[in-house]
Amino acid sequence: MINSKFKWQLNQPANPDVVEQLAKDANIDPFVAKILAQRGVTSAQSAEEFMNPSVSSFHDPFLMHDMQKGIDRIQQAVEKGEHITVYGDYDADGITSTTIMYETLSDLGADVDYYIPNRFSEGYGPNVKAFQSIIQKGTSLIVTVDNGVAGNDAIDAANELHCDVVVTDHHSLPEKLPNAYAIIHPRVKDEDGDAYPFGDLCGAGVAFKIAQALMDEVPSDLIDIASIGTVADIVSLRDENRAIVKFGVQAIQNSQRPGLLALIKEAGINLSQFSEEDIGFGIAPRLNSLGRIKDATVGVELLSTFDEDRASELAKFANQQNDLRKSLVDQFFTEAVQSVEASGDINQRHTLVVVGDNWHQGVLGIVASRLVDKYQRPTIVMTAADGSDEVKGSGRSVDNFDLFKAIDPIRDQTIGFGGHHSAVGLTIQKDKVNVLKDQLEKAADQQHLDLSVKPVLDISAVLPVTKVTPELCDKIKSLAPFGQDNPKPIFKLQYDQLTNVKTMGKTHDHLKFSIVQGSDQLTAIAFGRGSIAHELQDGQGSLQIVGEIGENTWNNRTTLQLMIDDLKETPQPVIDERTRQLHQQMFADAGIYVFFHDKVLKQLQGYVNDQSEAVMYNTVTKKLTENRRLYIVDCPDVIDDLEHVLSNVSPETTILYLYKKQLISKIGMPDRNSYAKLFRFVKEHSNINIATQLKQISEHLHISARTIIFMVQVFLELDFITIQDRVIKLNPNYAARDLKTAPSYHLRTQQLAAEKKLLVSNTHELVNFVKDCLGV
Structure with a gap:
């Protein structure tokens, strides 16, 4: 099974009226307007400033x-x-x-x-x-x-x-x-x-x-x-x-700087198609390598010199330093992985500390980043030098763990320490390495580090391969430059089959294949994923793919390609997509959308397209769902209702949205003391207007208004009170009855049980429950 590295999150689609108005007012393509609106650019003026900066x-x-x-x-x-x-x-x-x-x-x-x-x-x-x-x-x-x-x-x-x-x-x-x-x-x-x-x-x-x-x-x-x-x-x-x-x-x-031109030449960059990506992946790493490997001073000379011979010499040196940097990173990363695997820490710890011998200090942060990417946990990479009783290193973290905060309690045991949430640098005595390891594990427990939580990957839209054209690529490029706070749009690709699976690179580290839809075909490349090539087969259509659409120029011929950000096999037969918010794109795929509340069905029925059906749970049949995608849209009040649905269906895949706007479990079930307090209040005060006096009653009894309304309903069902024109009176002929016999009380008990089973449970528990109900 090919698992994703990220949790895919389809961006909330922009308001169609806003997009239409923006496209009209700014005179831009609706596709571009949609992406802009998703990014908070919603007026013609802001769109003009965004797309066409000026002096x-x-x-x-x-x-x-x-x-x-x-x-x-x-x-x-x-x-x-x-x-x-x-x-x-x-x-x-x-x-x-x-x-x-x-x-x-x-x-x-x-x-x-x-x-x-x-x-x-x-x-x-x-x-x-x-x-x-x-x-x-x-x-x-x-x-x-x-x-x-x-x-x-x-x-x-x-x-x-x-x-x-x-x-x-x-x-x-x-x-x-x-x-x-x-x-x-x-x-x-x-x-x-x-x-x-x-x-x-x-x-x-x-x-x-x-x-x-x-x-x-x-x-x-x-x-x-x-x-x-x-x-x-x-x-x-x-x-x-x-x-x-x-x-x-x-x-x-159009640069005339000899040093910059020489550096661009050494990096193999096509100047006529130069973009911000060439800075990020070509120029910046070479400048950074100067300071990482030796001395950055020559970098200023490289950029400012007008001596072409000196510029060429320095550019070659920067390129050599960059090659050395990459070589060192590869070497230390390989050694670090071997160390991690041999130690068994990956099975025992939530955090990693790797100490190498005489590793170059300038690349330790990069090695740490690669280990974080591989193992998805906070990592510190350190090195010990011959003849020294100190180790120095750099650390990198994951989104849900504050690495600086984790180490700060033992700051007094470090020789040097600094950084922030995601990255730190530190120097400690060799005999303090185990102290560091134990502190990180302690912090992982204190910060409730959950290694199953994946970083979020925002997806702009779902696109069929047939829509990936040079014209679309030009529209995407109109949103450049891309970077922080304006990332290159990532799309989920729809296709029919996958072909031409192969690996790339000297050591077969990278993956290449084609995705086909009808007569259209798109080349897809996934760097660092060559190891999964054997798991893919021509014709396979269960692989979900997200990536960035770009161009590849070779021998003066430019073709479109997809640079893959992540991929995963469709988990069968149950997918946990629980949500607290529903939007139209969640109903874009063909399938059967099952609702447990008529009100929710009426609100969302318009989102369901012609290839799908929206039905109430009590009308679902096996024939209706056979070999189709089944969407459980909202959360049932009673678990039995869901079990009944699942026991009578045979879907290809079951997707669980289980939407519920407000959790009853956050309010809970009132205790007997709360019922007693409210009953005494009603008994001691005649003609209570529940509409006008609810707030005062809530403050007086120190019970939330929603809980009071619920208890009033229970009392009404048990004939303890009467209500006329929203005025509550004690029933003079009331008889003692068990609270549990009230329908509202019984329903809330069932609702709390359903929430615990369906909304509070983790993915593993939920999926196994649904699988059991489906009989798979």
Whole structure:
């Protein structure tokens, strides 16, 4: 059985009237309008701003905190000939930020150089020793890029040496901001409590805004570099970032930068079809590899040099470092998997800690990410160096586990520790590894880590293969650039059969096949899924596939293809799709839709298409359901009703929605004391108007209004009270009767039992129950 890595979630379809109006007002294709509306873009103006950014998309840079103050100080340093050092970072965002700031200040005639700390010997951010060394060499102004907002100690040290520091950063704000001359940051609020209109700029984006302020215009010659940092840092591709990347991609296609062109050539990128994906998968990894493997300083030289020979030399070096990085990752990942499998931890623990010997520190985070992808659990990968009693490493997590919070309780037992929810870095003594392992398991228990919970994969729509055309691909591309907050749309593909199954790659790691519908055929590729090729057979139609539609150009011929994000075999015969919300696309597939409540049937009957039938549970027959998909839409009040339906059907597949708007189990069954309190109240107060006095009664008795209404119904059925014109009176002739004999009481008992069995149970319990009822 091929299982999915993700929980597939079909996006809530946009309101058809909104989509129609948007398509009309914005003069765009309805398909594009539907995707935009799903993403919250619902007006013609917002659609125009989203799809066609312009110069007006760039906000006034002086709206950013301390921008004017920082610009004044930089201009003063330029005019007086002070030596300025741009202090950067070793990742792609840091390299591009440094390049932007260095080139801007150079163009202004500044006496400027740049410094990028070493990942291994100095670590991230302002470093006291580095600052002292920079200042001793004559620097009187340090401008940080992509770092600095948490560099309190180093900035204090600079101040003591009479060197000003202008911080330009975008990272999370600490409780105490540093005592810098200026802090230019899109999320720092000014004295009036206002912040910059767009807080999701990356380091390169902030540097770009400073360049805009210094140049008094949008610096079009730097937007190519800004776009690389923006895509590489995986920040939101909305608002200003969208304009940066949209224009940046166009600028790269026409770039005259020798280093950038050489890097693109080494990466094997087709410049005429350049897109943001080429930044993310081609340029950014090569820039990042410089800092991961050795020293990122050459990255700035690569991007800024105009010496073609030097550019070619540095681009080749970056490519070599990237190849080395990939080789090291593959080697350490293989060794890590062997270690995990040999230890048996995968069967005993919810978390993983892997310690290797002399593994390169710069790639441990990538290895951890690959292990998380393989084992779907939080993982820390560490390395021990010869002659050292310390181990250093990086950790990555899953969505439902806070890795930083998990380790923080033993912070005092670490030598170094930092990070956030999903990623951490730490150094500990070798003899503390077991302490770390035990703490992670303890945290897994405290955070109720459920390894069966899969990350959610949002699916934009269901598409038949026949609809996948070059025209559709062009419509999808009109929504680019894609990235954080604007992901490339993922579609579930409908097809008739699967053919031409084969593996790809030197080690057969990847999977390739074709999906066919009628006379139409689409090539599908799944990276890293070659191992399941033997489970697939030509003609198989039970495999469900979701992926991104794109193009593949080979030998000047462009064809459409599907890049698979996930796949799964249709679980037979029961599928758990329990939901608290029903929408039209849930009724798109042909089948029999069974309802237990007439009101729900009437509300949703219009959603069911001509190939399907919507019926009440007491009309279902074996003949009606034979070899068809059976949908149990709402939750029955009585389990027996569902058992009766299932014992009289023979569906191909049973899909369980079991929709219920409000769970009665959240209210529960009133206890005897509650009944007694209400009865005494009725006995002591005549002529109670349940319509006007319900709130006061609820507050007086400390019983919820819904529970009071229920108990009143029970009393009425037992003849304890009378109700006329909503006025409650005690029946003077009432006789003692068992509460359980009231129909409402009996129904609620059955409803609670049904909810416990059908809604509170886990998937395994529910599926087995339904299978037993079906007799399969």
